Every structure is written in structure tokens, then in C-alpha cells.
Amino acid sequence: MTDDPLLSVRDLHTVFHTDEGTVHAVDGVSFDVKRGETVCIVGESGSGKSVTTESITRILKMPPGEIASGEIIFDGQDVTAMSDKEIRQVRGGRISHIFQNPQSALNPVYTVGAQIREAINTHQDLSKTAARERSIELLDEVGIPEAAARIDDYPHEFSGGMKQRVIIAMALACEPDLLIADEPTTALDVTIESQILDLLMDLQEEFDMSIIFVTHDLGVVAEVADRVIVMYAGKVMERAGVYDLFDNPAHPYTRALLKCLPGSSGTIEPIGGTLPSVLNPPDGCRFADRCPYAIDDCTVGDQPDLVPATTGEHTVSCLYYHDGYDESVVLEERPQNGANATRSRPVSGTGGDRR
Numbered sequence: 017m018t019d020d021p022l023l024s025v026r027d028l029h030t031v032f033h034t035d036e037g038t039v040h041a042v043d044g045v046s047f048d049v050k051r052g053e054t055v056c057i058v059g060e061s062g063s064g065k066s067v068t069t070e071s072i073t074r075i076l077k078m079p080p081g082e083i084a085s086g087e088i089i090f091d092g093q094d095v096t097a098m099s100d101k102e103i104r105q106v107r108g109g110r111i112s113h114i115f116q117n118p119q120s121a122l123n124p125v126y127t128v129g130a131q132i133r134e135a136i137n138t139h140q141d142l143s144k145t146a147a148r149e150r151s152i153e154l155l156d157e158v159g160i161p162e163a164a165a166r167i168d169d170y171p172h173e174f175s176g177g178m179k180q181r182v183i184i185a186m187a188l189a190c191e192p193d194l195l196i197a198d199e200p201t202t203a204l205d206v207t208i209e210s211q212i213l214d215l216l217m218d219l220q221e222e223f224d225m226s227i228i229f230v231t232h233d234l235g236v237v238a239e240v241a242d243r244v245i246v247m248y249a250g251k252v253m254e255r256a257g258v259y260d261l262f263d264n265p266a267h268p269y270t271r272a273l274l275k276c277l278p279g280s281s282g283t284i285e286p287i288g289g290t291l292p293s294v295l296n297p298p299d300g301c302r303f304a305d306r307c308p309y310a311i312d313d314c315t316v317g318d319q320p321d322l323v324p325a326t327t328g329e330h331t332v333s334c335l336y337y338h339d340g341y342d343e344s345v346v347l348e349e350r351p352q353n354g355a356n357a358t359r360s361r362p363v364s365g366t367g368g369d370r371r
């Protein structure tokens with residue numbers, strides 16, 4: 017056991033080449049995943065969460081996708097430099113994915129047993145009887161009652177929640193070191209969702225796995241995360257331990273997301289406006305256009321570097337936390353909607369107002 021992170025994503029740029037131009041879906045994303053921890057990636061639809069995780073095992077369709085630059089170090093090896101054969105060994109072996117829709121991940125014409133056996137045999141060579149036994153064990157492990165009898169059933173004989181359990185069993189077949197779960201409970205109703213989240217947390221402990229959990233739901237984050245990456249329009253806005261994220265949210269975007277959480281402050285305030293285009297991203301902070309605190313300086317240059325917010329491991333990409341600016345400004349309450357009242361737009365390219 018070492019202290020090195022299991023996974024280290026460094027300045028990842030993933031693009032799509034389209035007829036309209038280059039889509040900068042993931043634009044300089046860095047984060048670590050330690051052994052045994054759960055890292056949540058959270059952000060609105062289109063912020064680049066899925067493309068980030070799909071880059072890790074290169075399940076992204078390439079072309080049109082391309083990992084343009086950056087490193088993805090998994091257990092000491094750079095995934096971006098692996099041959100197709102090497103990455104296939106990692107995928108479904110040491111790193112498994114589960115997705116939102118259990119329907120599409122299961123083949124309707126084969127029994128669930130046959131599909132779990134196939135997942136087992138991709139990376140191991142077990143006899144038919146041994147693989148069958150292992151499949152029953154796995155189904156039992158993920159909480160399917162009477163696993164030995166259900167193994168010969170077809171996917172349509174399972175409810176949505178039970179199907180997702182089967183998918184999880186398949187993902188566990190090779191005892192992965194890292195499980196990537198992309199909105200695995202979004203299609204399920206709330207009670208089933210919380211059962212699946214509990215199951216994942218139990219399995220994590222039992223198998224000592226790391227988990228990357230993609231969600232747009234901060235309620236889910238609160239339940240499962242050790243650490244959180246907040247993404248917006250291809251950029252990381254904030255990285256924080258789960259307690260810091262909820263107790264001391266630093267970025268105006270994170271603060272706005274928390275206000276959308278039912279039950280947080282009594283009233284739900286949706287964030288006004290929409291994500292900027294990642295085809296021709298604006299200068300400065302990607303969130304500036306929707307940010308009630310944005311000043312002219314926020315709309316020039318690159319996305320601000322991530323700098324410490326509260327503690328060393330809590331970092332934020334907001335100019336107000338940089339030298340020469342006053343972070344207390346963004347910690348004050350301001351109305352989210354009809355936002356930019358205090359902001360004066362740059363008259364020329366050099367931007368006038370520098371209060």
C-alpha cells in the first residue's frame with residue numbers, strides 16, 4: 017500500500033472534432049482519487065463530467081473524440097500512452113464502469129447469469145461450473161434474493177433497481193480497484209436510489225475500491241462523497257472535501273448549486289442563465305456571465321488558477337481568492353437572479369472598472 021493516489025488526472029483536455037469546430041468538452045481538468053475513497057464529480061448537464069470519466073478508460077468514441085493533452089496516471093501508468101490492448105486489460109478489469117440506464121447495459125436475449133459469466137471470463141479463466149458459482153455469489157453479494165434461482169432469468173424479469181444490482185454484480189466480477197459510476201441511480205425512484213447508494217458504499221468497504229461517482233445531485237454527493245470536484249463548462253471550479261463543500265462552499269457557482277438543493281435554505285433558487293458554449297468558450301471565468309459577483313477582471317484571460325480556499329486540499333478557481341482581491345465579497349449573500357446588477361461590462365478589450 018502506498019500513499020500515491022490510485023488515479024491522478026493531470027491537465028486533461030478532451031475535445032470533439034465536429035463540423036462546427038472543436039468542442040472543448042474537458043478543458044484542463046486535474047484531480048486525484050486516493051485508494052478506497054469516493055470522489056464525486058458534480059455539475060450541471062453538459063459540464064463535462066461524463067467525458068472526463070470516459071477519457072479515463074478511453075471508452076470515448078475516438079474520433080470524433082480525442083484526448084488532446086494531459087496525463088491520466090492509473091496506479092503509476094499513463095493510460096493515455098497505453099496501447100489499445102493494454103487499455104482493454106484495464107477496462108472491465110481493474111476499472112469498471114456503470115451507467116445511468118441499466119436497460120441498455122444488459123442484453124435482453126441472454127440470461128443474467130450468462131452475462132455475469134461473460135464479464136467474469138473477460139479477464140479470468142474459470143470453468144463453467146466455477147463461473148456459475150461465482151455469478152451466484154456475486155448476485156447474492158449485490159442483494160438479489162434467491163440468487164441461485166434468479167441466475168437463469170432474463171433481464172426483463174428484473175425490476176429497474178434489481179437490474180442495476182445485476183449491472184453492479186457484473187462490474188464487480190473482476191474485483192476492480194476503481195469503479196466509475198456515471199449517474200447510476202438517476203433513472204431509479206428515490207427509495208431504490210438510496211438502497212443502491214447504500215449497496216455501493218457497503219461494497220466499497222468490502223472490496224476496498226475507489227469510486228468516482230458522477231452526479232448532478234448534491235443530495236447524492238452528501239450521502240456518498242469523501243471529496244468533490246465541481247465542474248462547469250469543461251473546467252474545475254472547486255475541489256473540496258465533502259464537509260468543506262457543504263460548510264464552506266467557496267466558488268459562487270458551488271454556492272449557487274447549493275441554493276438549488278431542496279430543503280437547504282427553505283427556498284430553492286434556480287441558477288439564472290445557461291452554460292456557455294464549449295465550442296467557442298468565453299475568456300475569463302466560464303461562470304462569469306451568470307455570476308452575481310463578476311467584475312470586468314473576471315471576463316479576461318484564462319479560467320483563474322485553482323488556489324487554496326479554506327485548507328490546502330480545498331481549492332477554488334475564482335479570481336476573488338487571488339492576491340489583490342477580497343474573497344469576502346463572494347461570501348456575502350447576493351440575489352442570484354437578475355444577477356449582474358453590480359457588474360459593468362468592459363467597454364473596450366482592456367476592461368475599465370476595477371473595483
Ligand SMILES: Nc1ncnc2c1ncn2[C@@H]1O[C@H](COP(=O)(O)OP(=O)(O)OP(=O)(O)O)[C@@H](O)[C@H]1O
Pocket residue numbers: 032034039040041059060061062063064065066067068080081232294
Ligand atoms: N460526441 C460528441 N460530439 C460533440 N460534442 C460532444 C460529444 N459528446 C459530448 N459532447 C459535448 O461535450 C460536453 C460535455 O458533455 P458531457 O456528456 O461530459 O456532460 P455531462 O456533464 O456528463 O452532462 P450530463 O449531466 O448531461 O450527463 C457537452 O457540451 C457535450 O455537448
Ligand code: NI
Pocket residue numbers: 065066067198
Ligand atoms: Ni453525463
